[in-house]
Amino acid sequence: MSKLTNHEDYEKTASFKFWRWLSGSKDPYVGVVELKKQEEFSEDAETKAKRISDEEALKAKIYDTDKNIVVKVSRILYRIGAIVLCLAIVAALIICVAYLPPVGSELNPTNNEVVSRYVSQGTAETGVINTVTGMILQYRGFDTFGETCVLFIASSCVMILLMVAESKIKKMNEQYALEPKEDKILQTAARILVPVLFLFGFYVIVNGHLSPGGGFSGGAIIGSGLILYSSAFGLEKIQRFFNEKVYKSIKVTALILYACTMTYYFVTGANGLTNIIPMGTPGNIISAGMIFYINLFVGAEVSCTIYSFYALFKRGGL
Amino acid sequence: MEIVRNFPALSIVMCMVGAILSSVLPKKLTRILNLLVITGVMVLSGFVFFYTLSNGSFVYTMGRFPAPWGNEIRAGVLEGMMAFFFGLIMFLSILGGRRHFDIDVKKSRQNLYFIMTNLLLSSLLAMVYTNDLFTAYVFVEINTISACGLIMVVQNGRTIEAAIRYMVMSLLGSGLFLIGICILYDITGNLLMTPVQNKIAEIAADPARTYMVPLVVAIALLCSGLAIKSALYPFHSWLPDAYGYSTVSSSAMLSSLVSKGYIFLLIKIIYRVVGFEIFKDSKIINILFIFGLIGMIAGSVKAIQEKDIMRMIAYSSVAQIGYIYMGFGLGSEAGMVASVFHIFSHAATKSLCFIAAMGLRDASDGSKKLTELTGAGYRNVLAGAAFTVAAFSMVGIPAFAGFISKILFAQAAVGEPVKMLPTVICLAISTILNAAYFMKTVLRLYSKSDAEYEKVNELKHPVYALCLVGFVALNVALGIFAVPVVEWITMGLGMFS
Numbered sequence: 090m091s092k093l094t095n096h097e098d099y100e101k102t103a104s105f106k107f108w109r110w111l112s113g114s115k116d117p118y119v120g121v122v123e124l125k126k127q128e129e130f131s132e133d134a135e136t137k138a139k140r141i142s143d144e145e146a147l148k149a150k151i152y153d154t155d156k157n158i159v160v161k162v163s164r165i166l167y168r169i170g171a172i173v174l175c176l177a178i179v180a181a182l183i184i185c186v187a188y189l190p191p192v193g194s195e196l197n198p199t200n201n202e203v204v205s206r207y208v209s210q211g212t213a214e215t216g217v218i219n220t221v222t223g224m225i226l227q228y229r230g231f232d233t234f235g236e237t238c239v240l241f242i243a244s245s246c247v248m249i250l251l252m253v254a255e256s257k258i259k260k261m262n263e264q265y266a267l268e269p270k271e272d273k274i275l276q277t278a279a280r281i282l283v284p285v286l287f288l289f290g291f292y293v294i295v296n297g298h299l300s301p302g303g304g305f306s307g308g309a310i311i312g313s314g315l316i317l318y319s320s321a322f323g324l325e326k327i328q329r330f331f332n333e334k335v336y337k338s339i340k341v342t343a344l345i346l347y348a349c350t351m352t353y354y355f356v357t358g359a360n361g362l363t364n365i366i367p368m369g370t371p372g373n374i375i376s377a378g379m380i381f382y383i384n385l386f387v388g389a390e391v392s393c394t395i396y397s398f399y400a401l402f403k404r405g406g407l
Numbered sequence: 408m409e410i411v412r413n414f415p416a417l418s419i420v421m422c423m424v425g426a427i428l429s430s431v432l433p434k435k436l437t438r439i440l441n442l443l444v445i446t447g448v449m450v451l452s453g454f455v456f457f458y459t460l461s462n463g464s465f466v467y468t469m470g471r472f473p474a475p476w477g478n479e480i481r482a483g484v485l486e487g488m489m490a491f492f493f494g495l496i497m498f499l500s501i502l503g504g505r506r507h508f509d510i511d512v513k514k515s516r517q518n519l520y521f522i523m524t525n526l527l528l529s530s531l532l533a534m535v536y537t538n539d540l541f542t543a544y545v546f547v548e549i550n551t552i553s554a555c556g557l558i559m560v561v562q563n564g565r566t567i568e569a570a571i572r573y574m575v576m577s578l579l580g581s582g583l584f585l586i587g588i589c590i591l592y593d594i595t596g597n598l599l600m601t602p603v604q605n606k607i608a609e610i611a612a613d614p615a616r617t618y619m620v621p622l623v624v625a626i627a628l629l630c631s632g633l634a635i636k637s638a639l640y641p642f643h644s645w646l647p648d649a650y651g652y653s654t655v656s657s658s659a660m661l662s663s664l665v666s667k668g669y670i671f672l673l674i675k676i677i678y679r680v681v682g683f684e685i686f687k688d689s690k691i692i693n694i695l696f697i698f699g700l701i702g703m704i705a706g707s708v709k710a711i712q713e714k715d716i717m718r719m720i721a722y723s724s725v726a727q728i729g730y731i732y733m734g735f736g737l738g739s740e741a742g743m744v745a746s747v748f749h750i751f752s753h754a755a756t757k758s759l760c761f762i763a764a765m766g767l768r769d770a771s772d773g774s775k776k777l778t779e780l781t782g783a784g785y786r787n788v789l790a791g792a793a794f795t796v797a798a799f800s801m802v803g804i805p806a807f808a809g810f811i812s813k814i815l816f817a818q819a820a821v822g823e824p825v826k827m828l829p830t831v832i833c834l835a836i837s838t839i840l841n842a843a844y845f846m847k848t849v850l851r852l853y854s855k856s857d858a859e860y861e862k863v864n865e866l867k868h869p870v871y872a873l874c875l876v877g878f879v880a881l882n883v884a885l886g887i888f889a890v891p892v893v894e895w896i897t898m899g900l901g902m903f904s
Contacts, residue, residue, distance in 0.1 A: 182586075185624040188617075189593050198596035198606065203475050214472075231469040231478040235533070235545035238423055238526060242549055245430065245522045246556045250567075252515065337431050344427045352420050356413055358471035 118273075216368045216377035217298040226303075226380045234351050237390055241344060244394045244401075253405035262324070262404065272321065279321035286314030294388035298377040304384040308391025315396040324404065333407040336393055343389035350379050350386070411458040412467055414451040415482045415536045418490070421447055422529030429521040434514070437521045442498065444525055448532065449494035456487030460895070464902040466538060466601075474538075474599040481538035481600075481679075485747070485899025489535045489671055495881070496663050496754050497528060503762035503874035504656030506769075511561045511654040523556040527660070531668045540588050540680065541598045543672055547584065547636070551577045554665045557657040558649050569648035576645045577636055584632030590625040591680070594618040600679040611685050626681055627691050633673040634695070637666040639732055640702030643725045647713075650721035650761075651775075658717065659761040662724045663754035670731055670750060674743070677735070678903035687738045696736020696826060700833045702729025707840035715775045716768070719844060720760045723801065726837060727753045733830065734816060737823050740900070745815035747896045752800065752808035752885055759797040759878035766790025766871065767852065770863045777851060784852035789865040791852050793875040798845035800882050803838055808885035813838065815893070 099105050109115050132140075151160070190197045207224055215223035225233045253261070290310035297303030319327045357364050369376030400407050425444035429437045459465070464483030471477070501508075501524065512520055526549055533546035554577070559570035592598055595606035610618045635642040650658045677686045686692060706726030713719040727749070734746030770787035771779045784791030800807035813834065820830035865872045885892065 181624060181627075185590065185621050188620040189590070190618075198594055199592065201596040203597065206476055227470065228472050228477050229541070231480075232539075232542055232545050234423075235542065235549065238426075238529075239545065239548050239552065241427070242522065242526050242552050242556070245519050246552055249516055249519045249523075249556050249560055254515065341427055341431050345424065348420060348424050348427065352417070354471075355416050355420070355469050358477075359413065359416070359468050364471070 212371055215380065216371050217380055218372060219298055219300055219303075221301070222298045222303050222380060222384070223377075226383050230351060230354060230383075233387075234347065237344070237347065237387055240391060240394045241340070244397050247398060247401050251401045251405050255406060258324075258404055258406045275321040279317050283314050283318045286310055286317065290314060290388070290392065294384050295374060295381070297384035297388075298380045299372065299374075304387025305391055307384075308388040309395055311388065311392035312395025312399075315392065316399045319396070319400065331396070331407075336397065336407050339389050340393045343386040343393075347383060347386040347390070350383060354379060409458070411454050412465055412482075414455050415480055415486070415490075415532070416467055416469060418448045418451040419480075419529050419532045419536070421451075422525050422532065426522045426525035426529065429518055429525060432518070434517050437518050441501065441521045441524060445494050445498045445501070445528065448528060449491055449498070452487050452490035452494060452532075455482050456484065456491055459484045459487055459902075460898075475597050475602045478542055479538040479599055480533075480536040480542075482536055483899050483902035484895050485902070486535050488895060488899065489750075490532055492751060492754065493528070493531050493535070493664055493668070496758055497524070497660060499874050499877050499881075500656050500659035500663070500758050500762065502870055503758075503878070504654060504659060504765065506868060506871055507655045507765055513562070516560055516562075519556070520560050523553040523560070524660070527553040527557065527664070531664060534668045534672045537672075537675070538600050538679070539598055540591065540600065540603065540676075543676075544581075544585055544588055547581055547669070547672070550665060550668060551581060551636070554661060557661060558653045560657065561652070561654050563652070565648060565652040569645065569652055572645040573649050576642060580632045580635035580642075582632070583628045583635070587625045587628030587632060590621050590628070594621050594625070600675075603680050604682055607680070607685060608682060611682075611688075623689055623691070626686065626689055629676055629680075630673065630691055630695060633669045633676075634698070634732065637669040637673075638725060638728055639695075639698055640705055640725060640729055641698065643702075643706070643728075646725060647709075647718045647721040650724065651715060651717040655761055655765040658721075659758035662721070662761065663758040666724070666728060667750050667754055670728075670746075673735075674747065675903070678900065683743075683904060692736055692738045694736075695732050696738075699729045699731070699733030699736050700829060702726060703733060703833050703837040704729075704840065707837050707844070711840060711844045713844075714777055716764050716777055716780060716848070717761070717775050719777070719848070720757065720764060723760075723841070723844070724753075724757055726841070727757070727801075730812070730816065730837075733833070734819065737819050737826055737830065739819060739822055740897075741815070741819035741822055743900055744893060744896050745812060745819045747900070748815055748889075748893060749812040751892070752812045752882075755808055755878065755881045755885055756797050756800045759793060759875070759882060760801070762871075762874060762878065763790045763794035763797060766863065766865065766875070767794060771860050777848065780848075781851050781854055782856035783860075784849075785862075786860055787863040787865065789872055789875055790863075793879055794852065795849050796879050796882060798849045800886070801845050802842045806883065806886050808882045808889075811886055811889040811893075 094102075106117070110117055190199075194200075207220055207228065211220040211223045212218060215227040217223040217227075290307045292307075293302035293310060294304055294307030297307065315327070315331065354364070356362070364378065366378045366382075368378045371377065375381060397407060422444055425440055428440060432440060459482060464481060464486075466474070466479050466481045468474070469478040469480060473479075508517075508520075530546040530550040530553065534543060534550065537543045537546065551574075555570050555574050558573060559566050588598070591603060591607075594610065595603045597603045597606060607622065610622055613619075638646045650662050653661070677683060703726050706722055706724070706729055710719050710722035710726065713722055731746045731749050731753075734742045734749065736742070766787050767780055767783040767790050768775060770783045770790070774780070784795070796807065800809040803809045803813040816834060817831060820827050820834070823830075865875075
């Protein structure tokens with residue numbers, strides 16, 4: 090026998106809300122979730138007429154093909170030339186592909202001593218289980234260092250283009266309502282997902298030398314977690330733990346440490362000095378010498394960069 | 408192993424660390440750091456140059472693994488010279504353009520500008536020293552992005568448009584370059600230059616000619632990719648806006664360093680990857696030759712039509728790039744030497760043009776129009792004199808750098824019976840056209856005008872004056888002491904193969 094509860098208590102239960110939703114008497118999303126009707130684009134008749142007439146006048150002037158024979162001929166020639174050139178390049182590349190060695194054949198030139206050493210001695214020489222990480226961070230470490238600098242310079246370049254002053258961000262925020270409203274679905278999802286994303290990203294980074302993944306992929310996962318948090322809770326909440334100061338210090342520390350590690354590696358390697366970073370047992374979390382640490386640095390740099398792209402494009406500042 | 412062998416790698420890493428630190432240091436310190444980094448690069452590459460002069464070239468494994476497993480860089484006489492020269496030009500350009508830099512660039516962007524310059528230098532050094540095709544590609548990317556940053560650091564519609572144009576063209580070039588590398592990797596199975604060259608020699612000698620088609624396509628893609636990026640004539644449309652509207656330091660660096668870095672990379676690929684003989688036997692060399700010739704004349708014609716001094720100098724660059732590719736196209740050792748010498752002489756002259764034009768504009772109320780510059784040579788004596796020197800060098804008056812490169816080109820052309828006539832005719836026409844627009848400008852600078860602009864006394868800007876003097880000295884030095892320079896270039900090219 091169930092106990093009869095009074096109506097006020099009953100209204101708080103989940104079953105009441107469920108039946109209310111089912112009967113359609115109250116939509117649970119109204120007032121809680123951001124639902125905004127899109128404003129229709131409107132333009133008064135006068136400006137519209139002016140815009141159209143301006144455009145047409147300009148077009149008529151530029152493309153007056155009846156009178157301007159040069160434009161007419163050059164337009165036709167340009168189009169024909171572009172098509173012919175494209176077709177010629179496509180044809181040349183297709184012919185070239187036909188002459189390339191077949192995919193996966195044993196006798197291919199790519200199947201040589203380089204690959205065989207990476208596969209057979211990769212674990213012994215670099216201490217990694219995941220050979221790909223060994224290849225990009227040890228054998229070809231200089232390339233990867235350059236690649237990390239590409240990310241750094243790309244984020245700096247976006248800053249040159251989009252960075253606005255701190256005071257202006259707040260003003261723009263009020264004007265264009267850039268910040269999210271309290272959106273229940275997004276916030277609930279973010280509450281559940283963000284810790285998982287951070288944890289998983291960290292897992293991918295620290296296991297970079299053992300399983301597929303590493304600094305680049307793990308950093309991207311952490312960065313997407315930051316983006317989700319920021320778009321659910323807004324600028325103020327994320328600035329409590331991730332503002333421009335934190336961003337800069339993490340990024341610069343990671344990159345400087347990375348540069349130092351690489352310099353140490355280049356100089357000791359080329360001069361035949363002993364490397365004092367312990368290699369550890371292959372398979373352990375802390376093993377593979379410097380690769381473990383480089384993955385950490387790359388992860389920090391990549392997560393910061395990914396988030397900074399989002400923040401700069403959204404509001405012009407971190 | 409001698410300590411000097413570490414210097415190329417250290418100078419690359421030093422620039423990168425400088426860039427990283429520039430993002431957090433206060434503004435004043437970043438400027439000092441930037442100059443320190445460039446000076447450091449000059450000192451280190453000077454050591455490399457003198458070391459290789461007596462000991463020959465060397466390879467340096469970047470890490471514990473030798474080629475073909477790990478990354479490598481390589482230094483010889485030509486690399487050391489090039490690295491030193493790039494550092495010197497960058498030093499003078501940055502100091503010379505400083506007066507306008509503060510006006511053109513917002514305070515909040517100045518740190519970012521020095522990140523770009525430091526990384527630009529690191530990428531140039533890496534492209535000069537690299538012995539690995541993929542490393543070259545990575546640093547080509549860095550070079551592209553930093554050049555874009557240098558263009559759009561002045562924020563107005565024109566520069567943004569120019570940066571977007573540059574980005575589109577440059578990425579097309581990078582894409583072609585990357586496809587070329589992929590095809591080469593597919594048929595040789597290596598990325599380091601030395602093993603790739605050995606494999607290519609085998610492929611070329613193979614009687615069955617199994618991989619000949621992919622090889623030719625790959626060479627064509629590498630050449631056209633780098634030609635687009637260094638603004639060879641039909642691909643020059645991004646250039647005038649990019650050079651004409653950015654801040655003066657950027658224009659000087661873009662014209663004299665960025666495009667030259669790609670050209671040097673192409674030389675390295677011709678010698679160290681493809682092999683000079685195989686490159687010569689492919690028909691691609693004739694295409695480069697023809698486009699070089701067209702560029703020499705078309706660039707000059709465009710420059711004559713310009714009414715804006717910065718754009719005029721920019722179009723003149725198109726013609727000069729044409730000279731360099733024409734030298735490649737001759738397909739002889741002498742043509743190569745002339746091209747490399749022209750890289751030096753053009754870099755020294757063109758950056759002087761931009762920096763001197765800045766002083767002349769200051770004496771004409773900041774106007775870029777040639778008509779407003781009438782009589783500017785009297786109002787700003789030093790800049791006028793410096794511009795005249797640059798114009799003389801461009802036209803090819805004896806005792807200046809440009810003269811030597813023209814003589815070298817002519818000598819190289821004489822050695823090639825088939826290509827002699829077109830080369831010499833185009834050289835003559837281009838020289839006359841060069842003279843037409845540069846001498847016209849110089850005459851304008853020294854004619855009387857009614858405009859009342861204030862005189863500029865350059866003694867009040869000692870840094871700028873010293874930079875101009877430095878550039879002029881560099882031009883004259885290249886013109887007078889050309890014999891050892893040409894000798895070193897020949898020696899450096901000899902070390903490549």
